[in-house]
Amino acid sequence: MPKPLDIPADGRWSVEATVPACLVSQPLATIDQDGLARIRLTVADGRIEAIEAADGPAAGMVLPCFVELHTHLDKGHIWPRRRNPDGTFFGALDNVTLDRETHWSAADVTARMDFSLRCAHAHGTSAIRTHLDSIGKQIGISWPVFAEMREKWAGRIELQAVALFSIEHVSDRAHLSDVSAALRAHDGILGGVTYMVPELDQNLDTLFRLAADNGFDLDFHVDETQDPTARSLAHIAEAALRHRFAGQITVGHCCSLARQEEDEVKATVAKVAEAGIAVVSLPMCNLYLQDRVPGRTPRSRGVTLLHELKAAGVAVAVSSDNTRDPFYAYGDLDALEVFREATRTIHLDHPFGDWPKAVTATPAAVMGVDAGRLRVGGSADFVLFRARSWTELLSRPQSDRVVVRKGRAIDTTLPDYDELDAVLLGSQASSLLLPSD
Template structure:
């Protein structure tokens, strides 16, 4: 007997489990109760199609062979800066100008403006299937102590207000730690006690990087927070603060609680040194995050002839068993003028830039935007399996290559016990003959095959 709070999905494809099989999924109280392998495509299902627009009202749905993935986890964003490009341009396209221009304009941005940016980026990301977001937040202490706290509070307020729909982690970026006065350190500790989730920063851009890293680790230990740093976002192979991060992780026993984003200079290092670093990262259980959009845009600006891609050694890190996720980083701001908060788009960029296009590699890219960052976020089991929370996306395709190729324009998002949003797209032609041809192709195309 089916309970009133139970939902059944038929004819589901789960490529991260077995892409050749069909599954029946039973969800109860917002959690996966059972995942059953079907002997084949069930043709006698008495359930509404997910495409008929009434799926939010029914308890039994025929997915018709479409792909379901765990919902997306965007593990590295900057929501406070999103959609600021018009106010903060970047003519050179360099990281240095982006940092400088934003800092110079920071005093002009009100708390309400910051909140609007975070709302927009969070909801836009949710519409594409992202249910968990970790955002880094500028802490402009050198501009104004009041402004630094206000901007952070703005993000924390949106986190609280959107908590019934999106799970957010907030990580302030603390800078110049070794030279802070006693009063400035009090402000930083006050910020941490507002309810942030982790300790962030970009120590590699300062000359005393090692001292900065030490201070950040001390704060993380004192307040029991994870560490998520921007690390070696530079073309220069001599910039290698990842070594200090490895050393501090070992010294303080923080294995599994330290994340290194970017790691661009790792790609420029000679092979022997890079191998040693990647091996040590795996040994100390340091997470890695690649940010292909921003890194390809910002890095290699001084190169001539062969221009470096900018991203880190993704495939090699995976081979060394370092957990590697990919994330959106920046959206429509001086650090990255493009992007839209769509993790499928970020997965496609990763596949291109990291040369990950075999079937096995494509499936791993899907894990890099779902299950792998889910573990970094702290979700015990962000997978489609019994006992896990049912946070998933239904894609209007039955093939992972088509999913990337078409960016799967139609998606249906289920999270926190309900169908939350859907994104659909339709095509039409002004010419009647073309319209008839197109509609005929659509009708003859069978999702289940």
């Protein structure tokens, strides 16, 4: 397989590799039991010139660049200064709130967001949707920062943002006015965290009307709990049908769906499918937070029912969610890691089928961006791996991957964490550094 130095900066070159057939925009003649086909992919002047069947040995595997549908770039990497004391959801919520109220200046959010985007870019991601905490003064801080990041990263990572706040805030007209102004100014998406409160349906109606009147899409955090009585997913689907909402609706988490009785699950899934709602699961974060009880092994995986939703015709995706913050202490915005862990956790194999779309073509379609597939004439944006099969790809971190953007191999060196020391730790940073030899 070509190494970065072997790929010319300009001109025409090709590679023979395996590829998930579901991620190629043209039919392929021979597909193996794992959904892989052998191709010769030719690049010329930054675009894919040809995708042809190949009979020889594959030099590796090729995937289109990844698409992350659900992240939190404004929270990323605050763990060194604000840990989760017990690994619970409420431990995360309380400590993120404290950190936001104390530290989230424009400079702080800018530094951490840019660091996160550099990681995602090096791993091979070309589009990201982030949720932004949109409460009080933070609306006027994080949205302008996001706008700057979107301009800075244009042509490398396409960025979208969702306003995030609790469903109770919908009753505050001044808050909704501020959020709406930010979304109109920055082409944002209307969101919210939904759970079972008395005013749920009333506030959902308000959000749906606001979205319809302003042309906003909707993206909700939904039922992030093990409580089977958490049923706001069904309420969202009912609101979508009631309002005949024409925009895109996305919901994330939906953990409680996996804890409900089968008849209730079938009814809710049917409503979600009828309403055309897309569902994104966050397997790594949900495994970390859900069903965590001290001294007790978790009984639930915390992920939603992706197989059942997909079988009903619902668009489903998986994504990173949080990165090194109180909601998830780990992660690096590596969508391959997300797919690897989702495969193990949710059983996206035997067969793999078209599950590779969950981190590529499906989230791209939900976001409305031209990404996530390999097509002749399209931009040559893809990732090359030495692995030739799924078992090879998902058994190692693939840290030697080659990321190609517009036909050129990019620098995949990841930023060092110590770059954030001054931002996160201030005067404490020097005392935490290891002594030199």
